[in-house]
Amino acid sequence: MYVGANYHPHDSNPKDWERDIALMVSAGIKVVRLGHLAWDSYEPENGKFNFEWFDHVMDLMHNAGIGVILDVAIRPAPLWLHRKHPTIDITDSNGSRLYPNTRYMVDVGDPSFREYALRFTDKLTFRYANHPALMAFGIDNEPGDGPYSYSESVRLRFAAWLQKKYGTLKDLNRAWASQRWSRRISDFDEIGLPRSGALSGAPERIIDFRRFVSDEINDLLFAVMAQVEQNAPGVLLTTNAWYYKEDGRYFDYAEIAYTGKMGRPGMGFYPGNSLADNDGLYEALLGLARIQFESPTPFWCTEFTTMTAVPGSVRKSAYASLIYGNQLVCGWTWQSMHGGEEQYLQGMLDWDGEPNRKYDEYRQIATEFAEIERFGFPYTPQARIALAFSFDSQLASASFPEKHDQQLQTCFSTVLERNLDQRVVDLSRSTLSDYEILIIPGAALIDEVSAGRIRRFVADGGTAIMTSYSAVVDPSGQVFDTPRPGLLADVFGVRLGSFQETEVLNELATGGTQGHDLDIVFGHLSIRTEAPRFDEVRPQGAAVVASISGLDRDYPVATVNEFGKGRAVYLGIPARRALFDAILDVEILKKDIPQGPEVPPGVLARRIDETHVLYVNLEGVNKSVTTDAPSWSILHNRGYADGFVLAPFDVDFIELNKTSDLAPEKP
Template sequence: MTNPWPLGVDGIAYGGDYNPEQWPLATRVEDVELMQQAGVTLVSVGIFSWAQLEPRPGEYDFGWLDDILDRLAAAGIKVALATATASPPPWLTRKHPELLPELADGTVLHPGGRQAYRVAAPLWREYAVAMTRRMAERYRAHPALALWHVDNELGCHVPHDFSDDAAAAFRRWLESRYGTVEALNAAWGTAFWSQRYDSFDEVLPPRSAPTYPNPTQQLDFARYSSDELLVHYRALRDVLREVTPHVPTTTNLMLSTGTKWMDYFSWAGDLDLIANDHYTRAHDPLAHVELALSADLTRGVAGGDPWVLMEHSTSAVNWQPRNRTKRPGEMLRHSLAHVAHGADAVMYFQWRQSAAGAEKYHSAMLPHAGTDTDVWRSTVELGAALKAIGEVKGSRVRSDVAIVWDYPSWWGVELDSHPSTDVTYPDRVLAHYRALWERHVSVDVVAPSADLSRYRLVVVPTLYVTSDADAANIAAAAAAGATVLVTYFSGIVDEHDHVRLGGYPGAFRDLLGVRTEEFWALQEGETLTLDDGSVADVWSERIHPADGTEVVRTFVDGDLAGGPAVTRRAVGEGSAWYLATRLDDAALGALTEALLVEAGVEPVLSGVPAGVEVARRQADDGRSWLFVLNHTDAPVDLPPGEVLTGRTSGGQVHAGGYAVLREQV
């Protein structure tokens, strides 16, 4: 069943954050006219407006917001209306400085930026709920209202608060999770370093300590922090559902390889629809590959349903060390790539580029230089393109390959006092994803608990924290016929960060048919060679394969020369592969090709040049649409189909161009 969608929004929604409180009335009038020219259909309003709406405690000024919502409604533009709680007004934290969050070392985070609040503080919750109710009751019947936008990027700047309010909430969370302090002691292994607790009242967040804090304490605090942010979302959402049950509710997640501390798979069931903010990295020449991974991860969190791209950028951002302007065509390709991977809405931060404040150099749909600009012309072109492909709305992406993504494993694998600081998480997921992207294969990014039965190939990178249930789920996929690849430092610990004894890789030992006696972490710059000439670094292991386990590749140098580096074991109708080192890109590509051949996975489209992205969306009635995104500097031939929109001519997609085609049924 498809999730709800913003009310009254047809086709692919288009727009962005709109902050009318920054501008005089004449500019607001112009804004609405220009939005109509650009084809804007949905804007987010009121995100950072609390100080304007309630300039003094209990004194409200809604006139300006009433006016702009009326103007937008008259223009046929729908609104994702925010709860206005994303940042408290200065008077609130001046009146209640005890609401300011704290770092692990006790540093207080003062007002002057945004998100300067303790998410677990009961008084903060009281204020935020009251503001949300006031917004809901005032605008419940407004014709512009299409979607509720709860708060904004929850946890973006303060994913962890270490204050006394957080300590009290953490204790409550622990008592709910473990029931007794004895169970807590067992889970945390507190017999080590005399850390035994006699009551929950003795427990603190993992504040700055003389040396490494308890690792399970750190892992549980990460879980608690993600859950507490979700609790805050629920509190505001519940008010909105009470007052406006007909209006869907969401918040903008930050699904990317750079956002670590919220377990969004655990949030998904509480959002009426999934919305995401994504920004590319200026320094990365392959930023479009990370974009595709993040979009597929967003679709995974959405359970395959269409989702909202709530924010991205038309050009440069303001918060990276060196903020690169997007090249010609890049804005359009990036936007359409999100649609190709499942988005049914394309929105930006923001509509009009700010003249003041910390984000004044962040690009917008309408830049400082006005309408005689490439950015504005691209804004208008994209609006027309999205209108032309409106029929794509509601269709889905279908994949034969899954990559497993797990937030607790990310948190756990990057804890301190591990075998190597070079063993990290998102970059390895991205490396495997890139190998598949380069081979034009469609990929779903899913949780380890997801239904894996429909996939031919399942890639499991560095699943460090592995429950019995998740291990069994992955093993069942292999038994049912999938080719499963598990990589090093997977299955090592249970959900309490306790090592699974008897030999690594713990939870996957039987599935893979290997037993690792000892890790062999490599030093910085150290490399190993495999028997096919592949180069590896970071990691190796002393492995003992079981009977029936095939050694596919061995190390030919180093301390483990002659030992297994890659193994394969037949499992039921499928197979389980183990990669016990970090391969370079060429070697990982070769391994990926072998896996795809064994699994019988075909590319989305054959014969596509390197650097050209292709993706397909399909409807239940058999219709399908092909997206061709040319990230190269040379034109490429158009595949068969009816071109709905694109930068094309002479049967080719322009260099740096795009095309969306309706395929023949």
């Protein structure tokens, strides 16, 4: 287990390097991430490389026993490259070429950019491949982030991409429904670019444009990884990915994740500055799972929050990340910057180089990690529950009141709070063979491969739980002209008719509901929840297990269909905790999935191995935890008889069946 810091020697005074390294050693920092966003510090002019200054930095780190994650900083491109090859500049949707005033203002698909990015990769990785300080190469920083370019070069590449994908204009026009509103294409030269990345035009065209952009990003990243592998075979690769939402330049990272080439999947872990609010922590944990997918290797949080985080919140988040296999907590950033866009984003050292409370908190984490790392860490999740997520569905769900990742977050949080392992999976790439329950939260776009895997999973004895807005459109982005859920209606035993708008239908309510309120009866439970719309679910073999009541009539909202050896559950509303929790509990019980450690609400816990359990109190009150055997706290160095009290926002790591002469603590 590693605690580290993002360090910027190119942005600091060389006379401070030895002071900084001494402070790192004192804090127990074992890793630094170097080189990100620093291309022109190594190549200040075209073809004129200067590595001597950085050789000294690498040597200093090695002499101090600190490992280096060396970023291959292919973005931002140096200004000299923009001047030499202006085609790499970003062109906005109005046709204006933009000056690169900020980072990531580069067209990564431009052939000239790719040529120079790979040349830089070659020079950097060849020089440091065998340096004893090198721990891993980092592939780009926040890949995919940055604005879209709408240049003529991009348009021509997009047209070529479409011609390769569809082959003929007939197939392209069919996929794009171009008969609508007189948009038929008679020549590939007529291809245009969507005005924006949002659904402001025909959804089929925008989905394909986003796929094209994603392919160009992945093509570049694969090329960079291949160049690194050529120069440094066997060296670990990582990255600082980001769990982008629709307003960012999200791309299909699953394509990389499922190759296994990224030996240490990595991302920036930013749960926010609050200690008491856990929403940001839940989002960051899901982000980790979305980058990790089904990788069996340890995860690296190559950036981790500092800023104005409330005392104790970094520690709480660091321990929470361990339950998803994290091995590295690498603080962003070491010292508060003196200039540039992030000059007020505070680090572990203040602007004058003096350590602050975040430095102390990272030192505490490093000390504690050193105590516990030999007891089963990094943890490898043993998930029996999978959550489906796909790039295509995220794009297609932009048309709905609730996007794919929002439903995914709801379902993820449900499983998280049950202290059960889970994996995010890509249905088109996963075999699903390791799981017993598959959750499909608003996966709007379903192709034949994904549908076939769901079908086999259920037929072979698995339980699939699908929520509303799923299997609505085919791979082109057009609504299925067959019974929905598309390609899976027989598996779930239902036919979905029109959706109903809750607010207007509540004009006929007899039970006091209004707005988006819905009353649901599930067995003996009466549930009040809300949703802007719900599906008109028509059972065709499935049993109705829950219904919406109090409207003009009762509407089936949850059904179960026995298919093959398994069960297919359909929910006619988006994922809502009030209903989803109850449904999931039933299915977990039927599958006899072992419960996580028994803890009060608000405590994350994980049995790391047979005798060691990690506990994280997410709330600001004491929590009484019971154990079925005497135990010893490795973090607090005391014994417990049959339980203990977990202080507000505190952490404990216990060894079961171990006693001591110290007085035991009881809850």
